[in-house]
Amino acid sequence: MTQALHPQCPSEAGFSLIEALVALLVLAIAAAGLVRAAEAHVDSIRSLERRAAAQLVAQNRLAELSLPGASTTPETVDMLGSRWTVTVAETTTDDPDLAKLAVSVAAPGDSDPIVTLDGFRDRGTTTR
16 A cells, blocks of 8 residues: 555656756756846847937037027037037038038047937028
8 A cells, every 4th residue: 555655666756856957957048048138128228318318419409509609619518317528510501591510419538429410500691
């Protein structure tokens, strides 16, 4: 009667230590892959956040430049907890009353801008 309750056959004894270690190894590899995917997602969201903030800085600077007497000298702007370097390049157009503006926004110390926004402003060179 005790033999029916406790079989002596080793193949029915459950998982072996090797089988449990292999299962844990598979789970560890899957967890590492998920962590890498989550890190890549966080990095892409952070990059989108930076580009959106730089776009806001460029739009604000372009709006400021439409005001009379606004200067196109480079400046540093603080927005959304970050510091940005804003440079403006003004070029002439075929119309003497219009100037083309290229507003570039970069993080301080970076040579490549994150965002460049083009616009126009009235130079007021001719009178009516």
